[in-house]
Amino acid sequence: MKLARAATPFLKPATGVGAMMREVCLALVPAAILYFLFFGFGILFNIAVCVLACAAFEALALMLRRQPVAVVLSDYSVCLTGVLIAFALPTYLPIYVTFTACAAAVLLGKHVYGGIGYNPFNPAMVGYVVALVSFPIAMSAWLPPGLGDLDYTMPTIGERLAYIFTGNWPAPLTAEAITRATPLDMVRTGLRASETFGEIGNSPMFGTFGGYGWEWVGNGILAGGAWLLYRGIIRWHIPVAVLFGMLAPATLDTLASSGTTPGPAFHLFSGATLLGAFFIATDPVSAATSPRGRLIFGFGIGFTAWAIRTWGGYPDGIAFAVLLWNAAVPLLDRYTAPRIMGHER
Amino acid sequence: MSSAPTANLFRLPGGLRLPGHKRVSATGALSGVAVPETLTVSLRQHAGTAAQPIVEPGDRVLHGQRIANAEGGFSAHLHAPSSGVVRAIEQRPVPGRANLSVPCIIIDTDGEDARIDDRHAIPNPFALGSRELLDAIGAAGIVGLGGAAFPTLAKLNQASEAGIDTLILNGVECEPFISCDDALMRNRAGEILYGARILMHALGLRQCFVGIESDKPEAWQAFNDAAAVDNNDKLTLVQIPTIYPSGGEDQLVYLLTGREVPSGGFPSDIGALVHNVGTAASVATLALSGMPLTSRIVTVTGDGVAAPGNFEVRFGTPISDLIEAAGGYTERANHLIMGGPMTGIPIEDDAMPVVQKCNCVLVTSRTITENASTEPERPCIRCGECARICPVRLQPQQMHRAFTIGDRDDLPRLGLRDCIECGCCDLVCPSHIPLTQTFRDAKAHQQLQNYERERASRARERYETRQQRDQHRETTEAERLADLKQKASRDAISEILARKKPKEPEQ
Numbered sequence: 101m102k103l104a105r106a107a108t109p110f111l112k113p114a115t116g117v118g119a120m121m122r123e124v125c126l127a128l129v130p131a132a133i134l135y136f137l138f139f140g141f142g143i144l145f146n147i148a149v150c151v152l153a154c155a156a157f158e159a160l161a162l163m164l165r166r167q168p169v170a171v172v173l174s175d176y177s178v179c180l181t182g183v184l185i186a187f188a189l190p191t192y193l194p195i196y197v198t199f200t201a202c203a204a205a206v207l208l209g210k211h212v213y214g215g216i217g218y219n220p221f222n223p224a225m226v227g228y229v230v231a232l233v234s235f236p237i238a239m240s241a242w243l244p245p246g247l248g249d250l251d252y253t254m255p256t257i258g259e260r261l262a263y264i265f266t267g268n269w270p271a272p273l274t275a276e277a278i279t280r281a282t283p284l285d286m287v288r289t290g291l292r293a294s295e296t297f298g299e300i301g302n303s304p305m306f307g308t309f310g311g312y313g314w315e316w317v318g319n320g321i322l323a324g325g326a327w328l329l330y331r332g333i334i335r336w337h338i339p340v341a342v343l344f345g346m347l348a349p350a351t352l353d354t355l356a357s358s359g360t361t362p363g364p365a366f367h368l369f370s371g372a373t374l375l376g377a378f379f380i381a382t383d384p385v386s387a388a389t390s391p392r393g394r395l396i397f398g399f400g401i402g403f404t405a406w407a408i409r410t411w412g413g414y415p416d417g418i419a420f421a422v423l424l425w426n427a428a429v430p431l432l433d434r435y436t437a438p439r440i441m442g443h444e445r
Numbered sequence: 446m447s448s449a450p451t452a453n454l455f456r457l458p459g460g461l462r463l464p465g466h467k468r469v470s471a472t473g474a475l476s477g478v479a480v481p482e483t484l485t486v487s488l489r490q491h492a493g494t495a496a497q498p499i500v501e502p503g504d505r506v507l508h509g510q511r512i513a514n515a516e517g518g519f520s521a522h523l524h525a526p527s528s529g530v531v532r533a534i535e536q537r538p539v540p541g542r543a544n545l546s547v548p549c550i551i552i553d554t555d556g557e558d559a560r561i562d563d564r565h566a567i568p569n570p571f572a573l574g575s576r577e578l579l580d581a582i583g584a585a586g587i588v589g590l591g592g593a594a595f596p597t598l599a600k601l602n603q604a605s606e607a608g609i610d611t612l613i614l615n616g617v618e619c620e621p622f623i624s625c626d627d628a629l630m631r632n633r634a635g636e637i638l639y640g641a642r643i644l645m646h647a648l649g650l651r652q653c654f655v656g657i658e659s660d661k662p663e664a665w666q667a668f669n670d671a672a673a674v675d676n677n678d679k680l681t682l683v684q685i686p687t688i689y690p691s692g693g694e695d696q697l698v699y700l701l702t703g704r705e706v707p708s709g710g711f712p713s714d715i716g717a718l719v720h721n722v723g724t725a726a727s728v729a730t731l732a733l734s735g736m737p738l739t740s741r742i743v744t745v746t747g748d749g750v751a752a753p754g755n756f757e758v759r760f761g762t763p764i765s766d767l768i769e770a771a772g773g774y775t776e777r778a779n780h781l782i783m784g785g786p787m788t789g790i791p792i793e794d795d796a797m798p799v800v801q802k803c804n805c806v807l808v809t810s811r812t813i814t815e816n817a818s819t820e821p822e823r824p825c826i827r828c829g830e831c832a833r834i835c836p837v838r839l840q841p842q843q844m845h846r847a848f849t850i851g852d853r854d855d856l857p858r859l860g861l862r863d864c865i866e867c868g869c870c871d872l873v874c875p876s877h878i879p880l881t882q883t884f885r886d887a888k889a890h891q892q893l894q895n896y897e898r899e900r901a902s903r904a905r906e907r908y909e910t911r912q913q914r915d916q917h918r919e920t921t922e923a924e925r926l927a928d929l930k931q932k933a934s935r936d937a938i939s940e941i942l943a944r945k946k947p948k949e950p951e952q
Binding site: 102103104106108109110111112113115116117118119120171172175177215216217218335384385387389390391394421433437438439440441442443 | 458503552623695705706707708709710731749778779780781782784785786787788789790791792793795807808809820821823824825826827828829831833836837838839843858860863868871872873874875876877879881882885927
């Protein structure tokens with residue numbers, strides 16, 4: 101009797117890239133819900149727009165590259181890129197900026213290098229940074245959280261939609277009146293005006309450990325990250341190293357300045373620290389791949405982001421830190437390879 | 446004898462806890478397979494040199510009679526698995542990675558299974574010297590029954606030259622579905638320990654570990670019972686955690702001793718000698734009955750056969766006979782694999798014979814894992830899970846990239862030759878990349894490249910030698926000519942002088 105021939109191993113894995121990426125997206129659901137509760141529908145709108153736009157740009161790139169569109173889209177990686185861009189962008193943003201970010205992420209960040217698996221830089225961060233340097237004003241215009249006893253009333257849904265689709269707040273609203281500095285920005289400006297962190301932190305924009313509202317989104321991200329670790333979809337090296345790289349210098353700094361600079365808790369729950377540690381730096385394609393390499397990579401990102409926050413020209417530095425360390429990955433991989441069994445110590 | 450707790454073991458990097466699927470075949474009794482009408486004994490059973498036939502078509506042979514001699518130091522004698530008449534010595538397809546045809550001795554059996562009578566038991570092997578015992582083991586054509594059919598004499602010679610201190614018997618059998626060693630250990634634990642004692646005596650060893658995987662409680666019990674009788678204080682039974690691939694030779698040495706087999710080396714380089722429990726049993730059989738190695742236990746299993754089990758099978762028996770003994774194919778039979786689902790070799794035709802390294806015949810449906818993802822193969826996303834579970838700490842993701850992107854010169858640095866092809870990386874790859882097959886291909890590619898490089902360098906050497914020779918010839922020729930010229934001119938001068946010389950007056 102003749103039988104079919106196929107190479108061993110015959111036991112096949114139960115998971116696939118698609119299932120993994122889908123689960124990473126789902127791990128952001130708690131954070132998205134908290135984000136929605138504090139800041140309104142903007143995040144949900146952003147997620148929808150970014151995912152659809154990214155998928156459309158990917159489909160276009162695949163057609164141009166003569167690749168099977170449905171097969172590649174089903175790896176859900178572009179969906180994750182869309183979700184991450186949505187989390188990174190300001191909650192309410194003129195829609196052409198959103199499209200620019202998505203186009204840059206998928207086309208410049210991913211497909212010019214050959215698509216999934218070949219991109220040296222984190223696509224979502226490429227998209228975010230292109231939008232940030234191209235539209236600096238729109239990209240730093242954040243609405244404060246709409247809950248709590250801030251002296252502030254959120255614009256109506258209609259007014260917010262008008263801003264998204266026209267790029268201007270309908271009269272009599274003005275951007276100056278509507279938007280607020282983010283907690284990170286307030287700290288940066290305040291410290292440069294010789295205020296202490298304690299004084300700045302008295303503003304109602306601040307909650308228990310970080311920005312009001314933001315800290316709860318941070319908790320949601322932390323929960324999602326813990327889930328991914330528990331499920332073995334990400335490994336501990338990068339998140340732990342990112343957090344250590346940021347919190348260790350922050351702790352030393354706040355101790356040395358007797359509390360006049362922001363401490364580890366503030367850094368942890370502000371800006372993109374948690375999202376970066378658990379969801380962005382852990383993108384396997386653009387991260388270092390050996391355990392030691394990942395520790396250095398993560399630490400580098402955390403430390404660089406803290407340095408940018410402390411001395412740099414931007415209130416947050418996660419995106420730049422990630423891109424910078426993405427570029428160092430081939431070198432890290434080469435020099436941190438584990439010792440093979442039977443090779444000299 | 447002592448039983449070591451598992452906690453004393455060194456920890457293997459990586460590895461996987463796999464579903465065993467062992468009960469499918471392990472529970473029944475050990476049964477035999479009838480002598481087939483035709484036996485096809487391959488002369489090329491292992492990676493070493495093929496054996497040289499010493500019978501001719503038409504010769505009558507008896508069970509246990511030598512039919513082919515070992516050729517060189519890395520080869521083993523072959524013996525007739527039953528009595529009959531040699532029909533032919535010709536090329537036949539045998540199971541192997543390349544599915545090549547190799548020279549085989551084909552015997553038409555006569556059903557009498559008459560044994561040759563010049564084989565005698567060794568009543569007291571411990572009275573023999575080391576050389577005599579090694580020679581007896583070599584004469585019996587004993588080879589490693591773990592999966593490579595490595596000639597045992599070659600291994601023993603290598604070990605005695607290197608000077609070793611530890612014998613390790615491998616009863617781990619970590620690959621799913623396979624239970625032939627388990628069956629052997631349950632039924633013949635006493636013989637295995639007797640074989641171990643002989644091997645220790647032959648090499649003058651003072652320490653022996655028997656590693657048995659923790660998912661084989663019956664075998665463990667059988668060994669403990671047998672060890673109580675055997676009463677060998679140099680022997681330690683060790684329970685090995687059920688983590689694939691703990692039964693790999695180098696892996697088992699590391700687990701038990703913490704010593705790493707150097708890259709490209711052998712366990713004997715670090716003082717250890719590893720034999721499969723089946724090899725020790727063959728040595729015991731030789732001592733007890735004088736019979737050479739002509740059969741082995743084979744597991745027949747998988748959802749493609751009706752009655753899985755373990756069978757004592759003569760080498761050269763068609764695999765189809767074995768399937769029949771296991772109740773025949775079921776409707777689900779689609780793939781036939783020699784060996785286990787991780788490292789086995791696919792076989793297209795069940796008319797091929799059982800060879801010495803055939804520990805298992807696995808017949809399966811399309812896929813073994815019920816919940817296997819049906820996603821297609823995708824590009825590597827560098828998640829590093831393959832590196833995390835690699836038992837030799839390789840980085841398959843980097844090797845795969847080097848091989849596919851074309852930076853193949855980087856493969857030696859990445860440890861390609863250290864890959865044991867265990868298949869773990871395939872199992873955790875979310876991109877479903879056939880990594881193990883890629884590395885097999887890469888190794889073959891490397892071998893070919895080395896061969897060609899060697900050939901090129903030999904050709905260059907030949908060319909250079911010829912050039913040197915030509916040059917030498919030219920220079921000597923030139924010197925000779927110059928010499929001649931000089932001599933010629935000298936001669937000419939003297940001739941002229943002679944001519945000018947006034948002649949002696951003639952008388």
